[in-house]
Amino acid sequence: xxxxxxxxxxxxxxxxxxxxxxxxxxxxxxxxxxxxxxxxxxxxxxxxxxxxxxxxxxxxxxxxxxxxxxxxxxxxxxxxxxxxxxxxxxxxxxxxxxxxxxxxxxxxxxxxxxxxxxxxxxxxxxxxxxxxxxxxxxxxxxxxxxxxxxxxxxxxxxxxxxxxxxxxxxxxxxxxxxxxxxxxxxxxxxxxxxxxxxxxxxxxxxxxxxxxxxxxxxxxxxxxxxxxxxxxxxxxxxxxxxxxxxxxxxxxxxxxxxxxxxxxxxxxxxxxxxxxxxxxxxxxxxxxxxxxxxxxxxxxxxxxxxxxxxxxxxxxxxxxxxxxxxxxxxxxxxxxxxxxxxxxxxxxxxxxxxxxxxxxxxxxxxxxxxxxxxxxxxxxxxxxxxxxxxxxxxxxxxxxxxxxxxxxxxxxxxxxxxxxxxxxxxxxxxxxxxxxxxxxxxxxxxxxxxxxxxxxxxxxxxxxxxxxxxxxxxxxxxxxxxxxxxxxxxxxxxxxxxxxxxxxxxxxxxxxxxxxxxxxxxxxxxxxxxxxxxxxxxxxxxxxxxxxxxxxxxxxxxxxxxxxxxxxxxxxxxxxxxxxxxxxxxxxxxxxxxxxxxxxxxxxxxxxxxxxxxxxxxxxxxxxxxxxxxxxxxxxxxxxxxxxxxxxxxxxxxxxxxxxxxxxxxxxxxxxxxxxxxxxxxxxxxxxxxxxxxxxxxxxxxxxxxxxxxxxxxxxxxxxxxxxxxxxxxxxxxxxxxxxxxxxxxxxxxxxxxxxxxxxxxxxxxxxxxxxxxxxxxxxxxxxxxxxxxxxxxxxxxxxxxxxxxx
Numbered sequence: 001x002x003x004x005x006x007x008x009x010x011x012x013x014x015x016x017x018x019x020x021x022x023x024x025x026x027x028x029x030x031x032x033x034x035x036x037x038x039x040x041x042x043x044x045x046x047x048x049x050x051x052x053x054x055x056x057x058x059x060x061x062x063x064x065x066x067x068x069x070x071x072x073x074x075x076x077x078x079x080x081x082x083x084x085x086x087x088x089x090x091x092x093x094x095x096x097x098x099x100x101x102x103x104x105x106x107x108x109x110x111x112x113x114x115x116x117x118x119x120x121x122x123x124x125x126x127x128x129x130x131x132x133x134x135x136x137x138x139x140x141x142x143x144x145x146x147x148x149x150x151x152x153x154x155x156x157x158x159x160x161x162x163x164x165x166x167x168x169x170x171x172x173x174x175x176x177x178x179x180x181x182x183x184x185x186x187x188x189x190x191x192x193x194x195x196x197x198x199x200x201x202x203x204x205x206x207x208x209x210x211x212x213x214x215x216x217x218x219x220x221x222x223x224x225x226x227x228x229x230x231x232x233x234x235x236x237x238x239x240x241x242x243x244x245x246x247x248x249x250x251x252x253x254x255x256x257x258x259x260x261x262x263x264x265x266x267x268x269x270x271x272x273x274x275x276x277x278x279x280x281x282x283x284x285x286x287x288x289x290x291x292x293x294x295x296x297x298x299x300x301x302x303x304x305x306x307x308x309x310x311x312x313x314x315x316x317x318x319x320x321x322x323x324x325x326x327x328x329x330x331x332x333x334x335x336x337x338x339x340x341x342x343x344x345x346x347x348x349x350x351x352x353x354x355x356x357x358x359x360x361x362x363x364x365x366x367x368x369x370x371x372x373x374x375x376x377x378x379x380x381x382x383x384x385x386x387x388x389x390x391x392x393x394x395x396x397x398x399x400x401x402x403x404x405x406x407x408x409x410x411x412x413x414x415x416x417x418x419x420x421x422x423x424x425x426x427x428x429x430x431x432x433x434x435x436x437x438x439x440x441x442x443x444x445x446x447x448x449x450x451x452x453x454x455x456x457x458x459x460x461x462x463x464x465x466x467x468x469x470x471x472x473x474x475x476x477x478x479x480x481x482x483x484x485x486x487x488x489x490x491x492x493x494x495x496x497x498x499x500x501x502x503x504x505x506x507x508x509x510x511x512x513x514x515x516x517x518x519x520x521x522x523x524x525x526x527x528x529x530x531x532x533x534x535x536x537x538x539x540x541x542x543x544x545x546x547x548x549x550x551x552x553x554x555x556x557x558x559x560x561x562x563x564x565x566x567x568x569x570x571x572x573x574x575x576x577x578x579x580x581x582x583x584x585x586x587x588x589x590x591x592x593x594x595x596x597x598x599x600x601x602x603x604x605x606x607x608x609x610x611x612x613x614x615x616x617x618x619x620x621x622x623x624x625x626x627x628x629x630x631x632x633x634x635x636x637x638x639x640x641x642x643x644x645x646x647x648x649x650x651x652x653x654x655x656x657x658x659x660x661x662x663x664x665x666x667x668x669x670x671x672x673x674x675x676x677x678x679x680x681x682x683x684x685x686x687x688x689x690x691x692x693x694x695x696x697x698x699x700x701x702x703x704x705x706x707x708x709x710x711x712x713x714x715x716x717x718x719x720x721x722x723x724x725x726x727x728x729x730x731x732x733x734x735x736x737x738x739x740x741x742x743x744x745x746x747x748x749x750x751x752x753x754x755x756x757x758x759x760x761x762x763x764x765x766x767x768x769x770x771x772x773x774x775x776x777x778x779x780x781x782x783x784x785x786x787x788x789x790x791x792x793x794x795x796x797x798x799x800x801x802x803x804x805x806x807x
Contacts, residue, residue: 001065006360008069012076013367014374020802022081022088031074080371084192084804092175092198096132098752100203103127103134104168104211108219109328110227111161112255114571117143118161121196123219125166135197140171142202159208164224166215170206173198176805177751179546180780180798181580183426183492183587186375192805193372194331222325226251229326229455236460241474242467246451248275249443252327259573259611261474266425267487268477269432270439278336278382281320283444284452285340288319313348317341323452331370332378338366339382355390359383377424381417388416392509410437415521416509419501422527426586428488431480442473490528491589497526530589534558535787538659538689542784544722545584546776546797547576549750549757550604551722553695554584555686558658562595564684564695569607577608582615584781591616594657597649598623598631599697600681610634613644620645622653624667624680649682651712661687665694665712666703678725679703685712690786691719694740698725704736713739719791720744720784723766727758727775737769743791746782747775 023031109121119141127134142161161167175198176191191199202208214224230251237243244256254262254275265271273279292315296308303311320340327333342362346353363383366373373379392412414433421427429435447466454462480486493501504523507514535541535558545552547567555562563585567576585593596618598606609631617640625631635641647653654663666683667675681697694716699707704724707713716739724731727747737745745766747758758775766773774782780798787793798806 001068002357002360004065004069005072006363008072009076009364009367010374012073013080013371015073016077016080016084017372017375019804021804022085028078076367079368083371087192087195088805090133090135090197092135092173093132094175096129097174098172099129099132100170100172100206101127101129101132101134102168102170102206103138104166105138106166106215106217106220107161107163108137108223110163110223110230110251110253112253114255114573115144116571117141117158120161120163122167134173137196138171138173139191139196139199140169140202141200142204158204159210162213162224163227164214164220165210166212166220168209168211170203171200172203173200174752177777179548179580179776180801181546181584182781182783182797183583184580184781185583186803188805189372189375189803193370193375222328226253226326226328233451233455233463236454236463237467240467242470245274245470245474246447246455246463246466249280249448250326250451250455252330252333255573257573259578262573263614264474264477264481266427267429267481268435269427269429270435270443270477272381273436273439273443278332278339278378279440280444280448281323281333281336282340284323284449285316285320285344287449289313289316289344291315310348313344317344326452332376335366335370335373335376335379336382338362338369359386359390381420384420385413385417388412388509392416412509416505419498419505419524419527422490422493423498426489426492426583426589428490429486430488431483431486435477435480438476439473442469447473489586489589489591492531492587493527493529494531497529501527532588535658539785539787540660540686540688540690542686542693542720542786542792543584544746544748544776544782544784545580546779546781547580547608547748549726549753549755550576550607551599551697551726551748552576552581552608553722554581555662555693556588556590557660560594560657561590561592562597562662563593563612564597565599565605565697566608566612568604575608575611577611581608581612585612585616593618595619596621597682597684598625599683599695600677601625601629601631602677602698605697606631610638613640614638618644620647622647622649622664622682624649624682651710659689663687663712665716666699666707666710668706668710675702676700683707685716685718688786690788691790691792692717693784694718694721694742696722696724698731700725700728700730701733704731704733708735708739716740718742719786720746723747723758723762725757726755727762728755729759729762732762732765734765737765737771741769742766742771744784744794745771745773747773749775749777751777753777
């Protein structure tokens with residue numbers, strides 16, 4: 001019954017995390033009444049069965065088990081809601097956002113440093129502002145003044161924050177807020193799972209006081225230890241790609257790994273190894289288990305006081321706890337630790353338990369301690385991988401040789417997890433079996449133990465050996481990555497297709513002799529079924545992505561696609577192209593853009609385009625950028641750069657795809673000297689049989705006047721338009737709005753952005769003329785289907801997929 005109860009708990013916890021809001025007492029009363037009615041019905045069915053109820057015992061047992069599973073699911077749902085309610089009680093009040101608040105706390109993370117400044121997690125001990133209760137943990141940024149555009153405090157005078165220090169700051173905070181896009185990463189959910197209640201910036205104009213260089217509390221001491229270990233690695237190896245990877249493997253800090261290297265790891269399917277993964281913790285715990293067990297066998301008298309199995313389990317547990325502490329007890333590490341400690345405890349028992357029971361108890365422990373685990377792909381991959389191996393390798397009549405078992409394990413894992421990887425990541429790495437077959441033993445058995453020993457102990461040679469082993473692995477991965485068939489991307493399949501594929505995987509994993517076992521893989525064929533219906537000639541779908549303070553719009557026709565801008569760079573390791581645009585393109589199965597448009601040379605428009613073009617091919621680039629723009633320097637690093645045509649954007653250009661007309665209406669070929677970058681924006685009108693859209697970039701009043709006075713000024717009428725310059729007060733003139741007369745106007749803005757976009761007076765201007773106004777910070781991605789009638793069907797992603805943690 002334990003497996004059934006575990007399924008009930010898992011379903012209940014998972015179901016709660018899909019809710020749009022916390023349940024009321026009325027809803028709970030209705031659900032409990034339904035359960036009670038089912039219990040009464042169960043007994044009623046049993047007693048009303050065919051005369052002579054003894055033969056219906058198995059049906060009564062089945063109903064009893066079903067009722068128990070539903071009861072546990074309800075209890076799991078209730079428990080997850082109670083935990084969520086308690087955590088949300090500490091949320092930052094909305095009225096306190098963007099206020100200057102004085103706080104005192106301890107830095108409990110290894111500081112991350114980049115060109116923008118320093119980024120730390122702080123455990124709050126005291127807040128001066130009693131009207132604004134603060135969460136227990138904040139994520140804070142200390143920006144360099146050159147980045148903020150403020151020279152009142154030179155960057156050279158900025159304090160260098162260190163882990164474990166106690167500080168008093170003035171901060172300006174925001175509640176966790178995620179960009180919301182189809183198949184996108186939810187930062188707000190991540191903050192909830194990691195118990196980060198707010199994020200914001202340290203006010204540099206206010207005094208900053210260091211109260212203590214090292215706070216004597218566990219979290220601060222662990223953070224300082226981790227920081228010193230990371231500094232030692234970088235001091236011995238220098239700022240090299242190998243040292244960046246070793247920092248990730250030893251202390252869990254992957255902020256130094258370049259985007260190019262990270263993409264290599266993802267494409268070869270070994271990104272799960274380049275962090276403190278469950279595999280590494282398990283391998284080191286197993287090493288501790290074997291070493292202590294071997295030591296106990298050398299001293300038989302010790303076993304009289306403590307059984308060798310219990311001592312070995314304790315040794316493995318201590319190693320796992322120490323390594324998890326070195327990782328800062330991150331949430332994924334904690335989940336692995338819970339699971340591992342449970343397994344070690346159950347293995348040390350005198351009674352031998354079925355492996356399914358051990359796995360179920362481990363899942364109970366993880367879900368009860370961390371009910372948000374079900375939102376992490378790693379949870380499903382970890383438990384799924386263990387369950388698949390246990391199912392596929394168990395019950396054999398004779399054991400295989402070690403090398404046969406290793407090859408068979410890799411083969412099973414590669415195929416069995418294909419549907420899961422397609423659902424979560426839209427990726428099918430064809431070289432993954434080879435890459436993992438090389439990297440798993442080399443990294444887990446060689447690099448990780450040597451790197452930890454060399455980092456913790458004063459043995460520089462071990463660090464150099466670990467770095468050398470990693471470089472061998474990296475060269476092999478680079479060679480595999482160059483193969484033309486190395487990696488493929490698949491559109492997100494419909495849920496019914498994915499369930500069929502999982503059923504086929506289960507059939508394929510059946511023991512040898514099962515009829516038509518290999519035919520189960522035929523059920524994978526629906527995985528290649530597109531999620532969205534195909535467009536017909538004359539139709540188009542426009543997605544205005546939520547990239548924060550920036551712009552990115554995808555226009556699709558029946559056979560073609562155009563990307564207009566790609567959002568901003570957030571920091572050196574991340575941009576909107578990599579985090580938002582590229583995953584969305586792969587979610588749709590788009591592997592080629594016919595045109596990539598860069599409206600103008602501003603970070604919030606061009607910042608992510610290089611990452612997009614590194615992931616998908618393009619027919620040509622249409623832009624208003626000059627030849628010396630920084631983007632073209634980035635573009636030269638891409639293999640396709642020499643063959644990628646670059647066309648200057650100017651009014652009069654037009655083309656037609658699948659009976660949909662695209663035409664450039666601004667700028668003119670020759671602009672006045674001194675024209676601002678914003679007023680060089682490439683403005684494109686797209687006209688279909690079911691409506692039109694005007695993409696305006698960041699044009700301001702001078703460009704708007706020039707556009708209205710141009711030959712295209714009389715034909716700007718459009719169903720939808722993006723607000724010029726994100727709804728700033730220097731754009732969206734009344735004359736332009738009247739000429740375009742949009743039914744829908746969209747402002748693409750960041751949550752509580754520092755520019756105050758969109759301006760209230762601009763929004764009022766559109767609304768006064770009857771336009772429906774949408775904004776990405778409140779609506780998320782906006783999908784416009786121009787497929788029937790004269791007005792598009794509008795889907796706002798935040799309304800389509802609401803979550804209870806979106807306060």
